[in-house]
Amino acid sequence: MTQTPLKLFNSLTRELEEFTPVHEGEARVYSCGPTVYNYPHIGNMRAYVFADVLGRTLSWKGYDLTHIINITDVGHLTDDGDAGEDKMEKMAAQKAQSIWDIAKHYTEAYWADVKALNIREPAKWSVATDYIEEMVDFAKGIADQHCYELDSGLYFDVSTVADYGRLARAVTEEGEGRIDTVAGKRNAADFAIWRKTPAGETRQMEWDSPWGKGAPGWHLECSVMGEKLLGFPFDIHTGGIDHREIHHPNEIAQNQAFCGCGGLSEATNSGAKIWMHNNFLVERSGKMSKSSGEFLRLQLLMDRGYHPLAYRMMCLQAHYRRELEFSWEGLGAALTRLKRIVMAVGPLKDAASGAPDHPKFAPIGEKFAAAMADDLNTPIALVALEEALAVKKVDAGIKRAVIAEMDAVLGLGLFDLSRADLRLRPEGATITEEEIEAELIRRKQARMTKDFATSDAIRESLGEKGVEVMDGDPLGWDWKL
Numbered sequence: 419m420t421q422t423p424l425k426l427f428n429s430l431t432r433e434l435e436e437f438t439p440v441h442e443g444e445a446r447v448y449s450c451g452p453t454v455y456n457y458p459h460i461g462n463m464r465a466y467v468f469a470d471v472l473g474r475t476l477s478w479k480g481y482d483l484t485h486i487i488n489i490t491d492v493g494h495l496t497d498d499g500d501a502g503e504d505k506m507e508k509m510a511a512q513k514a515q516s517i518w519d520i521a522k523h524y525t526e527a528y529w530a531d532v533k534a535l536n537i538r539e540p541a542k543w544s545v546a547t548d549y550i551e552e553m554v555d556f557a558k559g560i561a562d563q564h565c566y567e568l569d570s571g572l573y574f575d576v577s578t579v580a581d582y583g584r585l586a587r588a589v590t591e592e593g594e595g596r597i598d599t600v601a602g603k604r605n606a607a608d609f610a611i612w613r614k615t616p617a618g619e620t621r622q623m624e625w626d627s628p629w630g631k632g633a634p635g636w637h638l639e640c641s642v643m644g645e646k647l648l649g650f651p652f653d654i655h656t657g658g659i660d661h662r663e664i665h666h667p668n669e670i671a672q673n674q675a676f677c678g679c680g681g682l683s684e685a686t687n688s689g690a691k692i693w694m695h696n697n698f699l700v701e702r703s704g705k706m707s708k709s710s711g712e713f714l715r716l717q718l719l720m721d722r723g724y725h726p727l728a729y730r731m732m733c734l735q736a737h738y739r740r741e742l743e744f745s746w747e748g749l750g751a752a753l754t755r756l757k758r759i760v761m762a763v764g765p766l767k768d769a770a771s772g773a774p775d776h777p778k779f780a781p782i783g784e785k786f787a788a789a790m791a792d793d794l795n796t797p798i799a800l801v802a803l804e805e806a807l808a809v810k811k812v813d814a815g816i817k818r819a820v821i822a823e824m825d826a827v828l829g830l831g832l833f834d835l836s837r838a839d840l841r842l843r844p845e846g847a848t849i850t851e852e853e854i855e856a857e858l859i860r861r862k863q864a865r866m867t868k869d870f871a872t873s874d875a876i877r878e879s880l881g882e883k884g885v886e887v888m889d890g891d892p893l894g895w896d897w898k899l
């Protein structure tokens with residue numbers, strides 16, 4: 419299944435490009451991680467489901483994968499365009515807690531979601547504050563030629579690198595909307611790579627630097643961790659589509675400066691050869707965002723009785739470059755689809771694994787491989803998986819091997835899931851499963867004696883306790899809480 423060459427959409431060129439690794443046999447990937455000032459919302463988690471599918475696909479294709487995801491615990495301002503307060507400082511002040519405690523709490527919450535969504539652990543979770551020295555060194559190296567100092571910090575002059583903003587296809591003249599209030603900047607798009615602590619203030623997080631006490635800029639962090647851990651150029655840099663506009667163009671500008679600007683090709687001096695961006699999860703009201711206050715957490719989905727992998731399924735059902743609109747109905751449909759698949763996988767669980775390259779599966783295997791190689795087309799790959807499950811009169815071991823291979827790429831963990839696992843107990847539920855089963859037996863007996871009044875009364879009383887009775891459900895789920 420793994421022969422078709424992998425094509426990925428490169429935001430730098432806005433074209434599909436064949437993946438050819440920088441280092442033979444290897445794939446080095448950096449994904450912008452969460453800013454741990456709050457719980458991640460399910461939109462944030464879409465970015466990591468996408469990066470995970472990318473990583474799994476590269477592993478499946480035989481590349482030795484090194485995936486880095488960072489944890490941003492300093493430097494990300496409330497406005498990506500370099501204005502406002504540090505998100506971490508602001509939350510710490512609001513909660514009257516130390517930034518370190520805030521970071522720890524929300525990093526752990528993020529990791530819990532990562533686990534629940536079957537997102538594989540990266541080679542390293544690089545924590546921004548562990549790399550301050552390296553950040554200062556990086557900044558020192560480019561400061562003379564590319565930066566200037568203002569009272570508020572060290573600024574990067576975007577006119578010193580060729581083609582600034584090419585990733586965003588942005589016009590950088592004034593009036594374009596990325597201007598902020600810092601007086602003295604040479605160009606509207608210039609950004610702080612080091613922010614000085616204002617005179618007379620102390621911050622919870624501040625370090626010494628040649629430009630005074632302060633903290634690194636958010637863009638600097640990712641440039642430095644990418645370079646330190648993967649080396650320039652590495653293969654793929656990922657993030658949400660919002661990063662295509664400011665964060666990644668700024669990272670690229672720093673990387674160009676670090677690599678010496680001229681001489682090198684665009685792919686080489688950008689730090690990474692391929693830049694990939696997932697589109698947003700949106701609600702009717704617009705992009706889901708932490709900053710807007712109200713947002714959906716994975717835990718809330720679970721509290722309402724939706725298994726977290728139903729959300730992963732929902733993500734897989736949409737191509738990562740398409741916007742995905744969240745709805746409870748959509749999530750319910752994804753859960754039902756997952757249930758069907760899990761039930762079809764059930765009988766294969768105990769089969770001894772056979773060889774997956776059976777002729778009966780060849781066309782389906784090719785369809786799956788072509789879909790994944792076509793810029794990670796998971797919606798079609800899912801259909802191929804269902805088609806493989808539907809193949810009749812074939813040895814269970816062979817089928818098991820085919821499904822296992824596909825599942826290793828899609829990451830639903832099908833062989834570890836049972837029908838019962840998928841039935842989560844909603845948080846507010848009062849009735850126990852045993853009570854429900856007992857009531858349903860009573861109802862069955864009533865129906866056998868044609869006592870429909872009692873049968874209806876039982877159904878109604880179960881309904882009042884939040885239990886929906888589903889007579890004749892094709893999946894064999896007699897009830898739902």
Ligand SMILES: Nc1ncnc2c1ncn2[C@@H]1O[C@H](COP(=O)(O)OP(=O)(O)OP(=O)(O)O)[C@@H](O)[C@H]1O
Pocket residue numbers: 450451452453454460461462463464465656657658659660661696697698699700705706707708709710
């Ligand atoms: N609605 C969304 N859908 C998909 N990806 C998203 C969405 N919102 C943010 N992302 C991505 O999630 C990842 C983590 O983002 P981060 O933790 O920095 O969020 P944030 O910018 O602090 O929060 P927000 O933008 O939600 O207020 C980034 O790659 C970002 O691009």
Ligand SMILES: [Zn+2]
Pocket residue numbers: 449450451640657665
């Ligand atoms: Zn980043």
